[in-house]
Amino acid sequence: MAKIVFICMLVLLSLTGKSTAETRLSEEANILRKVENLDSEIEEEDDEVEFFEEPFWVSERGNKVLVNVDSFGAVGDGVADDTKAFVSAWNQACSTPKSVFLVPLGRRYLVNATRFRGPCADKLVIQIEGTIVAPDEPKSWDPKNPRVWLGFYNLSKVLFQGSGVIDGSGSKWWAASCKKNKSNALTIDSSSAVRVKGLTIQNSQQMHFVISRSDSVRVTGIKVSAPEDSPNTDGIHITESTNVLLQNCKIGTGDDCISIVNGSSYIKMKTIYCGPGHGISIGSLGKDNSVGIVTKVVLDTAFLHGTTNGLRIKTWQGGAGYVRAVRFQNVRVDDVSNPIIIDQFYCDSPTTCQNQTSAVEISEIMYQNISGTSKSQKAMKFACSDTVPCSHIVLYNINLESKDGTVETYCNSAVGFGYGYVQPSADCLNSSDKEKIIKQKSELDQTSQDYLIHSEL
Numbered sequence: 033m034a035k036i037v038f039i040c041m042l043v044l045l046s047l048t049g050k051s052t053a054e055t056r057l058s059e060e061a062n063i064l065r066k067v068e069n070l071d072s073e074i075e076e077e078d079d080e081v082e083f084f085e086e087p088f089w090v091s092e093r094g095n096k097v098l099v100n101v102d103s104f105g106a107v108g109d110g111v112a113d114d115t116k117a118f119v120s121a122w123n124q125a126c127s128t129p130k131s132v133f134l135v136p137l138g139r140r141y142l143v144n145a146t147r148f149r150g151p152c153a154d155k156l157v158i159q160i161e162g163t164i165v166a167p168d169e170p171k172s173w174d175p176k177n178p179r180v181w182l183g184f185y186n187l188s189k190v191l192f193q194g195s196g197v198i199d200g201s202g203s204k205w206w207a208a209s210c211k212k213n214k215s216n217a218l219t220i221d222s223s224s225a226v227r228v229k230g231l232t233i234q235n236s237q238q239m240h241f242v243i244s245r246s247d248s249v250r251v252t253g254i255k256v257s258a259p260e261d262s263p264n265t266d267g268i269h270i271t272e273s274t275n276v277l278l279q280n281c282k283i284g285t286g287d288d289c290i291s292i293v294n295g296s297s298y299i300k301m302k303t304i305y306c307g308p309g310h311g312i313s314i315g316s317l318g319k320d321n322s323v324g325i326v327t328k329v330v331l332d333t334a335f336l337h338g339t340t341n342g343l344r345i346k347t348w349q350g351g352a353g354y355v356r357a358v359r360f361q362n363v364r365v366d367d368v369s370n371p372i373i374i375d376q377f378y379c380d381s382p383t384t385c386q387n388q389t390s391a392v393e394i395s396e397i398m399y400q401n402i403s404g405t406s407k408s409q410k411a412m413k414f415a416c417s418d419t420v421p422c423s424h425i426v427l428y429n430i431n432l433e434s435k436d437g438t439v440e441t442y443c444n445s446a447v448g449f450g451y452g453y454v455q456p457s458a459d460c461l462n463s464s465d466k467e468k469i470i471k472q473k474s475e476l477d478q479t480s481q482d483y484l485i486h487s488e489l
């Protein structure tokens with residue numbers, strides 16, 4: 033009797049022991065699968081496309097109401113103040129269904145900092161063909177009305193498009209003291225179902241294009257440019273927004289090409305050209321002990337040229353919150369410093385930052401098919417908090433080289449693994465169960481494939 037009980041206990045012990053280990057492995061494998069399949073969650077359906085399909089505004093059949101800023105007294109010589117004409121035209125367009133707010137081709141319209149508010153009547157199109165310029169003299173800016181130059185608020189189902197230019201005339205500001213309130217060129221705030229196609233945004237005093245507190249925003253084929261030495265001129269900045277798709281964008285500025293900060297999730301970037309600039313960033317997050325949360329981000333297909341960072345996640349010490357479920361894939365870097373970097377010691381203040389124990393937690397980050405040349409020796413850098421380590425960092429098919437000399441991977445408190453071809457080696461991501469996790473994952477992949485095939489039959 034005693035013997036049977038003993039054997040039973042042994043069996044039980046080994047069973048439970050095995051199943052905990054297996055559970056953990058399949059959890060790991062599932063995380064991997066989840067990050068690999070993020071796209072299916074992020075990709076929006078194309079439901080809004082039909083809504084904006086031709087008739088285009090010029091079409092006779094278009095049945096659109098054209099609201100041309102010129103009809104409201106805009107001069108378009110780049111000198112006269114066209115702010116009032118823009119505001120009047122906006123009020124008209126916004127209150128009229130199916131209207132097209134038109135900034136015509138071949139002219140330059142000088143416009144002060146202005147708020148364009150919704151909600152508007154159905155199917156508004158903002159067609160920018162000409163150039164909108166900001167006053168270039170810092171002293172001609174109203175100090176009460178800073179931060180945003182062209183701000184669009186509270187819009188739903190609107191389309192911004194055209195071959196026009198939004199020019200922030202920022203050059204005199206770049207040299208100005210950082211105590212001055214600089215403004216971001218174009219802001220879309222508290223809006224949903226917004227499409228932006230084809231515009232050029234350049235020379236902003238500060239950030240070029242801010243998407244804040246918005247949902248379902250698609251940006252395609254836009255160009256952003258400012259000189260490499262213009263400070264804080266981020267290209268596209270996403271904050272507190274969800275379901276944002278950036279596609280076919282060419283960005284070259286003096287700061288991050290793209291920055292994604294707190295409160296953002298379901299962000300997809302596809303076919304992005306970046307450089308010059310500071311790279312494509314998640315963060316910074318956690319400044320002044322704040323909470324920062326960013327989840328479900330995918331970058332697929334990017335070319336970075338001569339940037340000071342490549343794919344970056346940056347957080348301040350002392351923060352809270354997390355960055356979770358991010359995949360960077362199919363990226364070519366050319367002469368880029370820090371091609372792959374997680375920096376949990378980010379410190380962009382004039383005084384040195386003290387080490388603190390809390391941190392924004394970083395996990396489930398995958399890098400897949402990343403290649404090219406690194407300007408720094410540490411081609412991959414995972415500088416994670418000692419108290420809040422980075423976890424589930426996965427590298428797959430990485431080939432980073434240096435034009436002169438060898439490259440290496442730096443790790444502090446980072447756990448994960450690399451598989452496939454990984455150069456430089458990422459052995460310092462020291463997960464012990466790599467082989468088992470990969471095996472488990474391919475089994476799960478197979479099972480779900482079998483399942484798909486069978487359920488299709």
Ligand SMILES: *[C@@H]1O[C@H](CO)[C@@H](O)[C@H](O)[C@H]1NC(C)=O
Binds near residue numbers: 116173174
């Ligand atoms: C635009 O700014 C200039 C300089 O501050 C000011 O003189 C002008 O009145 C402003 N225009 C409007 C319509 O507020």
Ligand SMILES: *[C@@H]1O[C@H](CO)[C@@H](O)[C@H](O)[C@H]1NC(C)=O
Binds near residue numbers: 211
């Ligand atoms: C900056 O803007 C804030 C409001 O956003 C205002 O209180 C402050 O006075 C402005 N500072 C300067 C230097 O204009």
Ligand SMILES: *[C@@H]1O[C@H](CO)[C@@H](O)[C@H](O)[C@H]1NC(C)=O
Binds near residue numbers: 149150185186222
């Ligand atoms: C947006 O619209 C809502 C109501 O339609 C209003 O309460 C809110 O203040 C508006 N927000 C802005 C930034 O204009």
Ligand SMILES: *[C@@H]1O[C@H](CO)[C@@H](O)[C@H](O)[C@H]1NC(C)=O
Binds near residue numbers: 272294322323324325
């Ligand atoms: C972070 O984003 C959340 C969600 O949008 C918001 O409630 C919170 O205030 C934000 N925190 C900071 C520090 O901006």
Ligand SMILES: *[C@@H]1O[C@H](CO)[C@@H](O)[C@H](O)[C@H]1NC(C)=O
Binds near residue numbers: 333334361363364
């Ligand atoms: C890897 O990325 C490059 C772009 O950097 C792309 O041309 C290539 O097709 C990708 N390879 C795979 C297997 O996806």
Ligand SMILES: *[C@@H]1O[C@H](CO)[C@@H](O)[C@H](O)[C@H]1NC(C)=O
Binds near residue numbers: 387
């Ligand atoms: C903070 O921690 C990092 C990582 O452990 C270490 O390299 C650095 O020297 C520390 N800095 C200070 C000021 O203690």
Ligand SMILES: *[C@@H]1O[C@H](CO)[C@@H](O)[C@H](O)[C@H]1NC(C)=O
Binds near residue numbers: 444445462463464
């Ligand atoms: C991996 O390194 C971390 C510190 O960087 C350490 O805490 C952990 O025990 C190591 N894990 C393995 C499996 O060696």
